Amino acid sequence: MKIARPIAALIESFQKLPGIGPKSAQRLTYYLLHVPQIQLDDFAESIERLKKDTVLCSICKNVSEADPCPICSDPARDQTQIMVVEQPLDILAFEKTGKFKGVYHVLHGAINPLENIGPDEIYIDPLIDRIKKGKIKEVIIATNPTMEGEATAMYLKKQLTISSSQLAITRLGMGILTGADLEYADEVTLTQSLEGRRKL
Numbered sequence: 030m031k032i033a034r035p036i037a038a039l040i041e042s043f044q045k046l047p048g049i050g051p052k053s054a055q056r057l058t059y060y061l062l063h064v065p066q067i068q069l070d071d072f073a074e075s076i077e078r079l080k081k082d083t084v085l086c087s088i089c090k091n092v093s094e095a096d097p098c099p100i101c102s103d104p105a106r107d108q109t110q111i112m113v114v115e116q117p118l119d120i121l122a123f124e125k126t127g128k129f130k131g132v133y134h135v136l137h138g139a140i141n142p143l144e145n146i147g148p149d150e151i152y153i154d155p156l157i158d159r160i161k162k163g164k165i166k167e168v169i170i171a172t173n174p175t176m177e178g179e180a181t182a183m184y185l186k187k188q189l190t191i192s193s194s195q196l197a198i199t200r201l202g203m204g205i206l207t208g209a210d211l212e213y214a215d216e217v218t219l220t221q222s223l224e225g226r227r228k229l
């Protein structure tokens with residue numbers, strides 16, 4: 030039996046998502062056939078707007094509706110303290126703790142020689158530019174406690190030391206973190222790793 034083309038097309042789209050195999054893709058697609066049309070229209074509109082209505086903040090590279098993003102343009106945030114993270118989701122995780130009052134910088138990845146991701150493929154240069162403009166007192170490196178995250182932290186340390194001599198460079202207290210990704214860490218763990226940060 031041939032599957033109707035609109036169904037086959039959606040199954041194919043779902044299958045391209047991470048963690049979705051052929052069975053899940055079929056299940057999701059047939060599930061959506063039972064959902065009211067109005068909800069499907071909303072869903073389609075959200076997908077359509079996802080990239081059209083967002084930008085990367087020109088300062089911190091976070092995904093935002095406005096440029097600069099609400100965090101960079103918030104006068105209550107400490108602009109002299111930058112936390113460097115791999116992904117925008119890491120910002121969400123730290124914002125949930127409410128314990129960090131500085132600003133962020135999103136690399137959008139980590140150095141990974143096996144996948145040909147070098148320093149030029151992630152947003153390291155814009156971070157160096159921010160440091161060179163002065164005013165920054167501390168950079169907290171919050172890349173993941175993985176091989177790639179550690180390699181990125183080491184590289185950053187070297188580059189940042191060259192760019193500024195008065196800068197404090199710290200790393201989250203990773204001994205406390207057990208998972209590989211910060212975004213999965215709970216709020217207590219993240220708060221402890223922030224408080225337990227050490228000089229690099």
Ligand SMILES: [Zn+2]
Nearest residue numbers: 086089098101
């Ligand atoms: Zn920003």
